[in-house]
Amino acid sequence: MHTHTGKSLFKYALTAKKTFILALVMLAIGVAAELAGPFIARSMIDDHMLAIEKPYYETTSTGKEVVSFDGRTFKRSDRFSDGEAIVKEVRLLQVGKSFIFVDSPVTNVSGDRSFKDGVLTLNQKGVITEYPAKKLSATELFAFYKPEVPGILKLVGWYxxxxxxxxxxxxxxxxxxQSSANKVIQKLRMDVYAHIQRLPVHFFDNLPAGKVVSRVTNDTEAVKDLFIAVLANFFSGIINMLGVFVALFILDYRLGLICLFIVPIIWFWVVLYRKFATKYNTVIRSRLSEINAMINESIQGMSIIRIFRREKQTTEEFENLNDDYMKHQNKMLNLNAFTSHNLVNVLRSLSFAVVLWYFGSAQLSGAGIISLGVLYAFVDVLGRLFQPITGMVNQLAALDSSMVSAGRVFSLMDEPGEEVTDGSMPRYKGNVEFNDVSFAYKRDYVLKNISFEAKQGQTVALVGHTGSGKSSIINLLFRFYDPQKGCITIDGQPVQDLPKQWIRQHMGIVLQDPYLFTGTIASNVSLGDKRISREMIEKSLEDVGAMKILSHLPKGLDEPVVEKGSTLSAGERQLISFARALAFDPAILILDEATANIDTETEALIQSALEVLKKGRTTFIIAHRLSTIRSADQILVLHKGEIVERGTHDELLALGGRYYQMYRLQVGTAEAPGNNVPVGAAANGSATPILGA
Known part of the structure; x- marks a missing residue:
């Protein structure tokens, strides 16, 4: 997993820091408002409902806080102001469900209480005290509660x-x-996709397309879950827990200290859980990526699978991957089942047991360590502590899965990419020179001391057997790779001194098997470039003779093209790629024997268009059919990465060497069916980004 996932996620979170901070402020206010409830309840119980057991004094004062009873007026002891006259103390005490009026001071109200025949008996650990008393009716009791009603209503209002x-x-x-999380993920996806565009071509030689797709879609979606569900729960949970502990300590510091044992237990639990979960989730995400890669490969090669009857084998391969994926998913399921929120319930019960044992028993015995209102508020607040813990525990599985996915995304983004330079350069003439160039994909050189010059408007043909180095020269020209030795110049300027995007802006290519994108015929010619107008698209298609062939299509230039243009014939696809090259008006044009897959009638149609296309441009042709390069200004014959012969068609035939033998072999068997086969197509079987595009 990526070692700095947390830092990278935090960096992305900062892109929406204002809304994140706003959300956290609102969260903190919400938690504080929610935790006000128990404090209001405590005040209601201790200051109003149970407070009538406090001493009352007979008084001559008047006002809302004065109680009228039995022709006399009384006021609660804590409501007298300084200098106010105090006459006589009386008490109200609860015995069972009734309240008793004692018309005298009571020294100690703790202990067991009983009332019989007008006598209140208090028994405190064997010491019995008796007081003359009177049982209050509901109306008489309400007289004492009446001053409390405004305070209670005020507290209810605040609640x-x-x-x-x-x-x-x-x-x-x-x-x-959630809106902050969506912004972050939008930026992350854009950055991942933009980074993929910057990755060097050779990176994709070893990484299947399905795995890349899985990183951009599945893994970023898991990161979205991290921000929306996981972080929301963890932020809420942590702030809630902080609020709860502050409330516990405000209520009673001893209660707060007792409940601190929960924190290390949860911390240990999370660490232990993630130790196992990360191991399983790494395998799960990897298998999902492999499944995507295999599905992608199977769909692309479905015709080959069926022709060679490989359905059973590919199904077995898929089942093996799927079974391993399910096996590790079940391991995660077992882990989650063992560490589910049942542990939260155990912690909750344990906490309540400790609190009630220590404080509740003392309260019941009459020791009165804390008030009943505080105990009620504490139990309420403590109950609220376990709601966020449950929320966090339930998100542990998503947290770990998201962190593993985030690590995979950021490891892809750590791959060194090519710099993207804004702007452009003026269209160059196209004078290309290779000066003593040697190049290796890995260790062995596939090009050795290559030197040649192609002037503006010239056509240079590259011929040779498979692996001779033809495509490698084109790869170097496009700067998909750079040579280890030697120098390549365009108009006398070394290509390594120019940004790759600037060089490629004035280059065009027509592949043997042209690549068409999902869209329309018009969008495949312009590739969405706003500089290419509708008129330019039509003119390009007209110049290459495509309008005649494409005229049968119902929607004309707006005819939909599916992936790779599979609904069009090879000839139609090739004509569209010719029109694309012509519309972009490149200074350097590369033709990967563009007529190799086209029937004789269509080939005749575009030969003249080819001449128009090549006019004024430096053209490189990877030649498979030698008969098509007779008019080339220069033919380079490659063998094992070296130029063994060079010259025009006639000069090379007169030389009687390797080119002569290749030409005689093709011409001599031209009439035999099925022999019109490419002689050479790739420089290196493991790295042909142009031809394999």
């Missing part, structure tokens, strides 16, 4: 205010967090 704030903040947090 609904905080509830409304919490709802609004939750909506805002969810919206901004």
């Amino acid at each position: 609904f205010v905080f509830l409304a704030i919490s709802i609004v903040m939750e909506f805002g947090k969810t919206y901004w967090l």
